[in-house]
Amino acid sequence: MATYSEPFRLDGLAAVVTGGSGGIGSAAAEALAAAGADVAVLGRNREKLERTAQAIEAAGRRALIVEADVTDESSVAAARDAVLAAFGRADILFNNAGVTSPKLLAETTLADWQSVVDVSLTGAFLCSRAFAPVMSERSYGRILNMGSILSGRGMANRTAYCAAKAGLANFGAAMAFELGKHGVTVNTIGATVIVTDLNRELIRTQPQLYDKVLQRSAIGRLGEVEDVTGLIVFLASRAASYITGQTIYVDGGYTAG
Numbered sequence: 001m002a003t004y005s006e007p008f009r010l011d012g013l014a015a016v017v018t019g020g021s022g023g024i025g026s027a028a029a030e031a032l033a034a035a036g037a038d039v040a041v042l043g044r045n046r047e048k049l050e051r052t053a054q055a056i057e058a059a060g061r062r063a064l065i066v067e068a069d070v071t072d073e074s075s076v077a078a079a080r081d082a083v084l085a086a087f088g089r090a091d092i093l094f095n096n097a098g099v100t101s102p103k104l105l106a107e108t109t110l111a112d113w114q115s116v117v118d119v120s121l122t123g124a125f126l127c128s129r130a131f132a133p134v135m136s137e138r139s140y141g142r143i144l145n146m147g148s149i150l151s152g153r154g155m156a157n158r159t160a161y162c163a164a165k166a167g168l169a170n171f172g173a174a175m176a177f178e179l180g181k182h183g184v185t186v187n188t189i190g191a192t193v194i195v196t197d198l199n200r201e202l203i204r205t206q207p208q209l210y211d212k213v214l215q216r217s218a219i220g221r222l223g224e225v226e227d228v229t230g231l232i233v234f235l236a237s238r239a240a241s242y243i244t245g246q247t248i249y250v251d252g253g254y255t256a257g
């Protein structure tokens, strides 16, 4: 007899997590594995990817390390080939790789702008274009984009990041209309500040930078990676088959105020 939890399981599926070496990416990879998926982790730092791979294997699933740069078309194509050679399928893509460059507009160089847009937005485009046909072929697919509360609002010092994350959300909505009839859903996660290695030191040394986020949070604290991973697993599962084109905020209520 089917249990209520079955539609939330990912057994037999294969996931690809870009930025699988980072704070949110490695936690997401572990959570997807715990829910039953084999997971390929993609990034440039092999040592960190190996740590994530060990956690996936500790959950009893197959792990694949893919050293790749999401901004490089041929690197992404090679990554797709490596995933298919290892797993024979790719059902879930988490477009999570991202960088930031916190500068005022006047100080933002073209190189700063391009690095942020290239990784977050162009990287998601290249990866989605590479993996979507693989998903459509099997009539099941889940593309998740790692957005931000800044996918839907502005902030000083973050012009490139805001542009990239807003673009990512609407890129996702557009893809949803192309892929929905093939069983592939596309959604964006709009996260508030999530404590990772990226910002841990800054939160400790300059807590005032986070005052506004904390004041606006209904829950009254910053996010932890575990606050995001539940939604990632849910959106990747059959239980979320009728949710697509959305930006879903995981922000302790920040955008509700």
Ligand SMILES: NC(=O)c1ccc[n+]([C@@H]2O[C@H](COP(=O)([O-])OP(=O)(O)OC[C@H]3O[C@@H](n4cnc5c(N)ncnc54)[C@H](OP(=O)(O)O)[C@@H]3O)[C@@H](O)[C@H]2O)c1
Pocket: 018, 019, 020, 021, 022, 023, 024, 025, 042, 043, 044, 045, 046, 048, 068, 069, 070, 071, 096, 097, 098, 099, 119, 120, 146, 147, 148, 149, 191, 192, 193, 194, 195, 196, 197, 198, 199
């Ligand atoms: N932490 C937050 O407060 C927060 C809030 C909202 C949204 N986000 C978003 O969540 C995502 C993950 O952030 P995080 O906090 O986990 O930061 P992180 O630990 O710095 O992770 C960033 C990841 O992106 C990867 N990456 C960067 N450039 C890449 C490239 N060219 N090709 C492949 N991978 C690349 C890095 O891997 P390698 O260095 O190995 O290449 C790393 O794994 C980002 O998109 C970020 O914008 C974070």
